[in-house]
Amino acid sequence: MAFFNKVLASIGIGAAKVDTKLSQSSIKAGDVVEGMVEIKGGSIEQNIDEIYLSINTTYEKEVDDKIVHKQASIATIKLNEPFVIMPEATKTIPFQFQLPINTPISAGSTKVWLQTGVDIKGAMDPTDKDMVTVLPHDLVDETLKVFSLLGFTIRNVKNKAASNKLRNSLSFIQEFEFVPTSGTYYGKFDEVELVFFPINEKKLEIMMEVDRRAKGLTGLLSAAFDMDESIIRFTLDESDLPSFRNRIEEILKKYS
Structure with a gap:
């Protein structure tokens, strides 16, 4: 038995x-x-x-x-x-x-x-x-709140295979796709895409692509090979939070 x-x-x-x-x-x-x-x-x-x-x-x-x-x-x-x-x-x-x-x-x-x-x-x-x-981590959450306050709505969130240039410790990135539905930037952008790269608990790197072309965009992953002028990389630190909204607005105004 x-x-x-x-x-x-x-x-x-x-x-x-x-x-x-x-x-x-x-x-x-x-x-x-x-x-x-x-x-x-x-x-x-x-x-x-x-x-x-x-x-x-x-x-x-x-x-x-x-x-x-x-x-x-x-x-x-x-x-x-x-x-x-x-x-x-x-x-x-x-x-x-x-x-x-x-x-x-x-x-x-x-x-x-x-x-x-x-x-x-x-x-x-x-x-x-x-x-x-x-x-979301606090700094990611703060970024999402700022875009909401500026009249953007999340249209899509998905994980995509990362190119060698974007690959960090993982084989993929999570891409957030926003569209302006109200406010100052309504009608000025087709969409804005964000990818977050946490550095540590108090520091976050952000890759942002703004697209104002009616024909649409090539996509953050393919465009990243050329790093054209519509792709911006910057960091967010806890100490930046009081002025973070203004910083985002300066970037958006530059490309609107």
């Missing part, structure tokens, strides 16, 4: 199960994620080699003139040393880690999830998937 149970466990029947429980379902980029992983033993004793958490998302990439969706891992966290889970036993492993500051926010088509994986020798590895709502 023990041998038969091992055979069943090798294909996932009667094997250990994993369930991850988060203390919060919404978390700001750069903040601490807390929770616990619960391992419940199956019908046989099993060796747990490793339990790990990974933060994942998807992004768009053009392949042979077609848009395909790729999965990207933003970070992986190992939780434990090897141990044995006995039949029907339950083991709880608390965890705490910092959500990377460059995690894309949950907006538009962007989805972020926490994947729990368990490596069990000689058996099908159980997994668990939990969706996470990622809120």
Whole structure:
């Protein structure tokens, strides 16, 4: 019977199960994620080699003139040393880690999830998937508020494969597409695109492309190869916040 149970466990029947429980379902980029992983033993004793958490998302990439969706891992966290889970036993492993500051926010088509994986020798590895709502880092949030106050509305947010020039620690960028729907800049721009590159908790690099051409734009990624005059890169520091709106307005007026 023990041998038969091992055979069943090798294909996932009667094997250990994993369930991850988060203390919060919404978390700001750069903040601490807390929770616990619960391992419940199956019908046989099993060796747990490793339990790990990974933060994942998807992004768009053009392949042979077609848009395909790729999965990207933003970070992986190992939780434990090897141990044995006995039949029907339950083991709880608390965890705490910092959500990377460059995690894309949950907006538009962007989805972020926490994947729990368990490596069990000689058996099908159980997994668990939990969706996470990622809120913007304070400096990103401030930038989004300024554009809203200036009459811009977010039309689209998506993750795109990054060119070598734009690639940082990740293989993709998150692009925010704004259109002016009221205020001073209504009718002056077709759209404004923003990409955020967090440097640390108190400093943020921003790439902005303003487009006033009725024919549309080539796109931030392709235009970045030439770095034409409509693409602006600048940094935002906490100390800049009191004058940040004025700074954005100066840039927009220059290109309107």
